[in-house]
Amino acid sequence: MEPDIAALLEDPDLALLQRVRQHDDRQAFGLLVKRHQGAVRALLRRLAGGDAAWADELAQEAFLRAYQNLGGFRGEARFRTWLIRIATNLFLEQRRRGDAQLQAQTQVLSGETEQQMADGLMARADHALSLSDTVALSLDMQRALDMLSDAERQAIVLSYWGDLSHAEAALALGCPLGTLKTHLLRGRAKLETALAAWAPRQPLEQCK
Numbered sequence: 585m586e587p588d589i590a591a592l593l594e595d596p597d598l599a600l601l602q603r604v605r606q607h608d609d610r611q612a613f614g615l616l617v618k619r620h621q622g623a624v625r626a627l628l629r630r631l632a633g634g635d636a637a638w639a640d641e642l643a644q645e646a647f648l649r650a651y652q653n654l655g656g657f658r659g660e661a662r663f664r665t666w667l668i669r670i671a672t673n674l675f676l677e678q679r680r681r682g683d684a685q686l687q688a689q690t691q692v693l694s695g696e697t698e699q700q701m702a703d704g705l706m707a708r709a710d711h712a713l714s715l716s717d718t719v720a721l722s723l724d725m726q727r728a729l730d731m732l733s734d735a736e737r738q739a740i741v742l743s744y745w746g747d748l749s750h751a752e753a754a755l756a757l758g759c760p761l762g763t764l765k766t767h768l769l770r771g772r773a774k775l776e777t778a779l780a781a782w783a784p785r786q787p788l789e790q791c792k
Contacts, residue, residue: 597663605654617647620664623747624671630741631675634726642678646671661752668746669756672738679734721782728778736771739764 597619603612624646628639649670650657657666729737735757742753743764754764 595662598659601654601657601663604651613651616663620667621647623664623745624667627668627741627745628671628675630726630729630745631672631738633730642671642674646674649674661755665748665752665756668742668748672742672756724779724782725775728775731778732771732774733767735759735763736767736774739767740771740775743768 597616600612600616603609604616621643625639625643628642628646629636632639632642646667650667653670657663729740732740738757739753742748742756743750746753746756748756750764750768751761754761757764
């Protein structure tokens with residue numbers, strides 16, 4: 585069934601997807617990658633604890649998997665939502681397998697208590713004069729995210745950096761909407777406490 589013209593005009597991704605499906609148009613898929621790669625990479629870097637190399641590898645694999653499985657995209661959600669779900673699933677798969685890079689990160693963090701992490705956040709906020717506020721806040725935000733539970737961090741990252749609605753984030757994580765909202769509330773409360781030195785700058789909005 586052909587998408588209607590109104591739908592194509594409202595969502596440019598649909599026109600590109602149509603070209604890929606009908607003609608295996610690699611250039612059209614390249615345009616889709618270009619449109620969404622920044623958002624996907626940024627989201628994965630947050631999930632991966634700031635590991636840019638690992639996040640970029642996951643992003644490349646996510647786009648490859650998306651290309652291979654375009655037949656499974658039924659348009660029930662936005663293409664970006666579907667793509668972010670693929671990227672999130674890849675991250676969760678590697679985490680479950682005990683990826684070596686992630687293990688190294690968690691070993692570094694395992695020797696610190698939450699209070700020690702919070703103290704470190706405050707100290708860095710006080711001594712960030714050599715960095716721009718944006719860079720300093722971004723570093724502290726990543727550190728604060730590392731203090732959250734996996735579920736809280738994933739809910740926060742998808743809802744803020746993934747720019748998904750609560751329903752879309754719940755779908756991407758495969759959890760009930762109520763559970764997603766609970767993780768968001770708890771995660772945000774912890775972030776606000778950890779980043780109190782930055783008040784009243786609204787750190788979550790600043791770091792998007």
